[in-house]
Amino acid sequence: MPAISYRDIPFYSDLFCDYVSSKPTLQNFYNGSFRSPEDILAHTNILRRRDYDRDYLADVLTKQNASFGAGEKTFTNIAKLRKSETFAIVTGQQVGLFGGPLYTIYKIITALQLCESLRTQHAGCEFIPVFWLETEDHDFDEANHAWLIDGSGALLRAGYEIHTDEDEKARTQGPTGAVVFDEQIVSIVDSIEKNLPATEFHETVITAIRGAYSSGTTFSKAFAKLIQILFPEAGIVCLDPMDRMLKEMLTPIFRRELEYAPRTCEAVVQQSVMLEQKYHAQVKPRVINLFYFWKGGRFPIEFRKELDSYWLKGTRQYFTKDELFRSLKEHPDYFTPNVVLRPICQDLLLPTAMYVAGPGEIAYFAQFKPVYNIFGVPMPIIYPRASVTILEERFEKTMEKFSLTLNEIFSDVQKAREKSAQTGQNIPLEETFGAAHSLITEAFESARPAIEAYDMTLLHTLETAKQKAQQAMDVLGDKITAAAVRANTTAATQMDKLIANIAPNEKPQERSLNILYYLNKYGMDFCETLKQQISLDTTNHQIVSPMKRGGGGRR
Numbered sequence: 355m356p357a358i359s360y361r362d363i364p365f366y367s368d369l370f371c372d373y374v375s376s377k378p379t380l381q382n383f384y385n386g387s388f389r390s391p392e393d394i395l396a397h398t399n400i401l402r403r404r405d406y407d408r409d410y411l412a413d414v415l416t417k418q419n420a421s422f423g424a425g426e427k428t429f430t431n432i433a434k435l436r437k438s439e440t441f442a443i444v445t446g447q448q449v450g451l452f453g454g455p456l457y458t459i460y461k462i463i464t465a466l467q468l469c470e471s472l473r474t475q476h477a478g479c480e481f482i483p484v485f486w487l488e489t490e491d492h493d494f495d496e497a498n499h500a501w502l503i504d505g506s507g508a509l510l511r512a513g514y515e516i517h518t519d520e521d522e523k524a525r526t527q528g529p530t531g532a533v534v535f536d537e538q539i540v541s542i543v544d545s546i547e548k549n550l551p552a553t554e555f556h557e558t559v560i561t562a563i564r565g566a567y568s569s570g571t572t573f574s575k576a577f578a579k580l581i582q583i584l585f586p587e588a589g590i591v592c593l594d595p596m597d598r599m600l601k602e603m604l605t606p607i608f609r610r611e612l613e614y615a616p617r618t619c620e621a622v623v624q625q626s627v628m629l630e631q632k633y634h635a636q637v638k639p640r641v642i643n644l645f646y647f648w649k650g651g652r653f654p655i656e657f658r659k660e661l662d663s664y665w666l667k668g669t670r671q672y673f674t675k676d677e678l679f680r681s682l683k684e685h686p687d688y689f690t691p692n693v694v695l696r697p698i699c700q701d702l703l704l705p706t707a708m709y710v711a712g713p714g715e716i717a718y719f720a721q722f723k724p725v726y727n728i729f730g731v732p733m734p735i736i737y738p739r740a741s742v743t744i745l746e747e748r749f750e751k752t753m754e755k756f757s758l759t760l761n762e763i764f765s766d767v768q769k770a771r772e773k774s775a776q777t778g779q780n781i782p783l784e785e786t787f788g789a790a791h792s793l794i795t796e797a798f799e800s801a802r803p804a805i806e807a808y809d810m811t812l813l814h815t816l817e818t819a820k821q822k823a824q825q826a827m828d829v830l831g832d833k834i835t836a837a838a839v840r841a842n843t844t845a846a847t848q849m850d851k852l853i854a855n856i857a858p859n860e861k862p863q864e865r866s867l868n869i870l871y872y873l874n875k876y877g878m879d880f881c882e883t884l885k886q887q888i889s890l891d892t893t894n895h896q897i898v899s900p901m902k903r904g905g906g907g908r909r
Contacts, residue, residue, distance in 0.1 A: 356896070356897040356899075357889075357894035357895060357896050357897065358760060358761065358894060358895045358897070359894055359895075360374060360741070360893075360894065360895055362761050363761070363764050363765075363862075363895055364764060364765055365764070365861075365862055366713055367633070367634060367713065367717060368632075368633060369629075369633040369634060369716070369717050369720065370713040370716055370717065370738075372633075373716050373720075373736075373738065374738050374892070374893040374894075375893070376389055379632060380720065382628075382723075383625070383628075383629060383719075383720040383721075383723060384719065384720065384723065384733075384735075384736055385397065385723065385726075385732070385733040385734065385735060385736075386735045387735070388708065388735050388736060388737045388738070391475055393735060394472070394475075394476070394707065394708070394735060395476065397707060397732065397734070397735055398441055398476065398479060398707050400732050401441055401705040401706075401707065401732060402438050402439065402705075404705070404732065406703075406704075406705055407603065408435055408436045408437070408438075408705075409436055410599075410603070411435065411600075411603070411703060411704070412432050412433065412435050412436045414597060414599045414600055415432045415435070415591055415593060416429060416432050418592065418593065418594055418597065419432065419578075419591060419592055421575065422575065422578035422579055422581075422582055422592050423579050423582050423583075424582050424590075424591075424592070425582065425586055425587065425589070427587060427588070427589030428582070428589050428590060428591055430589065431482040431483070431589045431591050432482075432591055434480050434482055435482060435591070435705075437480070439478060439479050439480055440479075440480040440481070440482060440705070441479065441480070441481050441482075441705045441706070441707035442481075442482055442483075442484045442591075442704045442705055442706050442707065443465045443468045443469050443472070443481050443482070443483050443484065443706075443707060443708050443710065444465070444484045444485075444486055444700060444704060444706045444708070444709050444710070444734070445461040445462065445464070445465045445483075445484075445485060445486070445709065445710035445711070445739070446461075446485060446486030446487065446488055446700075447461060447485075447488055448488035448491040448493065448496065448497050448530065449487055449488060449489055449491075449497060449530060449531050449573045449574050449576075449577035449578075450496070450497045450500065450577070451497065451498055451499055451500045451512065451513070451514055451573075452500040452512070452563065452567070452580065452868050452869075452870055453500070453577065453580050453581070453584070453868060453869055453870075454497065454500065454868070455501075455864060455865050455866055455867065455868065456742070456744075456863065456864040456865075456867055456868070456869060457712060457739065457741075457864045457865060459584070459869050459881060459884065460739050460740040460741065460742055460864060460884075460888070461710050461712070461739045462483070462485065462581070462585060462588075462590065462881075463740060463881070463884060463885045463888055464710045464737065464738075464739045464740045464888075464890070464892060465483045465484075465485075465710045466483050466585070466588055466590075466885060467885065467888075467890040468481070468708060468710065468737060468890065469481040469482060469483050471890060472707070472708075481707060482589065482591060483588065483589065483590050483591065484590075484591045484592075484593055484704060484706075485578075485581060485590055485591070485592045485593065486593050486595065486700055487531065487574055487577060487578060487592055487593060487594045487595070488531070489529055489530070489531025489532065489573070489574040489594050489595065489596045490529045490531060490595060490596055490645075490652070490690045491529065491530050491531070492527050492528065492529060492530060492652045493530065494516065494527065494530045494533065497530045497573065498513055498514045498515065498516075498530075499511055499512060499513035499514070500512050500513075500868035500870070501858055501859070501866045501867050501868055502546065502549070502550065502867070502868055502870055502871045503854055503855060503867070503871045504549040504550065504551075505549060505550065505551040505552075507850070507851035507854060507855075508850070508851075508854060509854045509858050509859070510546075510549055512542050512545065512546055512868075513542075514535070514538060514539060514542060515538070516533070527651060527652065528647065528650050528651055528652050529596065529647070529652060529690070530573050531572060531573050531574030531577075531594070531596060532572055532573070532574070532596065533572060533573045534570065534571070534572050535567065535568065535569055535570065535571050535572070535573070535576070536569055537569050539567050539568065539569055539571075540568070540569060542567075543560065543563050543564055543567060546560070546563070546870065547560045550870070550871070550874045551874065551875070553874055553875055555873065555874055555875070555876070555877045555878065556874055558877075558878055559870065559873045559874045559878065562580075562583050562873075562878060563580075563870070565579070565583065566579035566580040566583060567580075574594055574596070578592040578594070583878075584869070584873075584878075584881045585881060585882075593703075593704075595690075595699065595700075596687070596690075597687075598686065598687040600703065601686035601687045601689065602686050603702070603703055604686065604689075604691075604699050604702065604703070605682060605683075605686050606702075607691070607695065607698055607699055607702055607729060608644060608682055608686070608689045608691075609679070609682060610729060611642060611643055611644055611691075611695060612642065612644070612655075612664075612678065612679070612682070614728075615641055615642045615657065616641045616642070617728060618639065618643055618694060618695070618725055618728060619639040619640060619641050619642075619643070621724040621725055621727075621728055622637075622639040622694060622721050622722065622724070622725060623639065624724070625720075625721050625722075625723065625724050626721050629720055629721060633717075633720070634717070635721060636714060636717035636718040636720075636721065637693050637694065637718045637721060639694050639721075640654060640656075640692060640694070641656065641657065642654070642655045642656060642657060643691060643692045643694040643695045644689055644690070644691060644692065644695065645689070645690045645691075645692060646666055646688055646689060646690075647687075647688045647689075647690065648666055648669065648671060648688070649669075651668075651669075652690065653666040653667055653668055653669055653671075654666070654667040654668075654692075655667075655678075658672070662674075662675075663675070664678045693718065694722065694725060695725075697709070697719070697722060697726075698722075698725060698726060698729050698731050701726070701731050701732065701733070701734055702729070702731050706732075706734040707734060707735065708734055708735045708736070708737045709734045709735075709736055709737065710737050710738075710739050711736050711737070711738065711739060712738075712739055713738075713741075715736075716736055716738060719733075719736050737892070738892045738893070739892060740888045740889070740890075740892045740896060741862075741864060741892065741895045741896065742864055742884075742888060742895070742896045742897070742898055743760065743856065743862070743863050743864070743895065743896075743897050743898070744863065744872065744898050744899075744900060745760070745856070745897050745898065745899050746855070746899065746900060747899060747901070749851075749852050749855055749856060750899065752848050752849075752851075752852045753852070755777065755848075756770075756773060756774040756777045756845070756848075756849070757773070757777065758770055758773060758774065760856065760897070763852075763853070763856055763857050764857060764862070767853055767857055767860050770849070770853075771846075771849050771853070772835055774845050774846075774848075774849045775835065775845055775846070776835075777845060787827060787828075787830075787831040790827050791824055791827060794820065794823045794824055794827060795820065795824075798816060798819065798820040798823070799820075801816060802816065855867075869881070872900070876900055880900070883900065884898065887900075
């Protein structure tokens with residue numbers, strides 16, 4: 355399968371590149387190597403001996419997944435979770451509209467492939483896929499839209515809006531997963547139906563979307579339903595952490611964080627100091643790494659030493675210690691972890707053998723190893739998700755026509771456009787203006803000996819004049835390049851479509867585009883097609899080329 359080294363793509367950090375390369379410099383920041391069967395076996399042995407309330411958890415997950423429309427295999431997997439020989443391969447993401455960007459699909463596919471691979475490697479053990487729904491995330495502006503490609507080949511933003519003024523939004527922004535769709539969602543799906551190209555799969559796809567996204571449904575439930583629709587036979591177990599019954603299981607974590615603050619914060623800071631000797635720190639911890647749901651909002655909990663009380667930042671609400679701990683006992687669902695504690699909560703509940711993570715998550719897990727130690731929770735082995743560009747045949751031909759590579763497009767979209775504009779022209783603009791710069795330099799430098807002989811004070815004037823001449827040539831070059839772009843309208847149109855598909859919004863395709871465009875073109879089984887084409891060796895960025903066969907979607 356074609357692949358590109360992460361180091362050749364500008365979007366990936368040194369930490370991530372070193373992690374997928376298993377550099378020894380990162381060994382002390384993680385729990386074992388994702389490449390090592392021995393490390394995986396050792397970790398599962400630790401999990402097997404640990405006491406999990408598996409029956410209680412399975413009961414909660416059974417109830418949740420029934421409401422998500424899960425299939426029989428999901429409930430079979432939940433039943434397996436009751437046994438000590440069963441381990442979870444976990445991934446997760448915020449509940450973005452219509453599934454969010456493509457990387458959500460790639461996380462799921464990697465988790466499914468890992469389950470299959472580990473079952474063959476570890477006889478007597480069972481591995482089930484669990485998707486942690488980030489329902490408590492409050493970044494609504496990131497989750498409320500999806501990017502598609504319409505019938506003209508242009509980017510189309512499908513977005514769900516909540517109309518509040520900025521002050522009101524700041525005061526009341528609660529968990530995205532709890533937002534309930536109104537009739538606006540019907541209009542959004544109608545617009546998608548109108549703007550997606552007409553294909554043999556169009557009606558089926560729109561029907562599927564309407565089956566998940568309807569008025570009266572929450573962001574979280576619609577997202578979970580869509581996962582089950584896209585992967586009907588995969589047995590994916592979805593977990594919504596907003597469930598009060600799960601929050602009751604997490605109460606010891608919340609209590610410990612409140613009682614021992616700022617211990618967690620200090621541990622992350624110390625780990626970050628070591629990490630930053632070579633890499634970057636992804637997240638900043640808080641003194642107390644908990645939020646509190648209050649009056650529809652989600653507010654950080656802070657301790658006010660001078661008042662000997664706890665404060666919900668951004669409000670006038672204060673609690674004494676007794677009041678806050680009584681609230682924890684009576685209303686555990688009012689409390690929610692931030693990014694630092696969320697993985698700890700996940701792995702307290704689940705016997706997590708491996709967590710499938712994106713580049714940003716891999717970076718922040720490097721800061722969290724001491725936090726796992728503080729709470730006495732085994733840290734899972736972190737597996738990098740597949741990173742993919744779907745390159746359709748027509749765009750591959752466009753790239754060949756303009757002699758462009760994916761690396762060039764990823765590195766500088768504007769330069770790629772300029773290169774395409776010059777394709778087929780008899781005059782190579784870059785070489786022409788490069789030669790002109792050389793001639794300007796040569797012309798001015800030819801005067802240097804005379805100036806040095808007669809008046810050294812004029813050397814500054816020489817340099818100034820030379821710079822102005824070169825700047826004038828640059829301005830002229832920009833104008834001619836722009837003229838070339840305008841002159842070649844066909845090339846410009848083709849490049850617009852190529853960029854919209856390969857680097858939409860000048861981001862990697864997987865971080866912008868939604869799966870619906872591809873389902874509409876290739877059929878509802880496209881996710882299974884991707885699963886067959888994507889490699890479990892996720893140490894490079896992969897290129898997938900979908901093909902139609904006999905007029906239908908690839909089966």
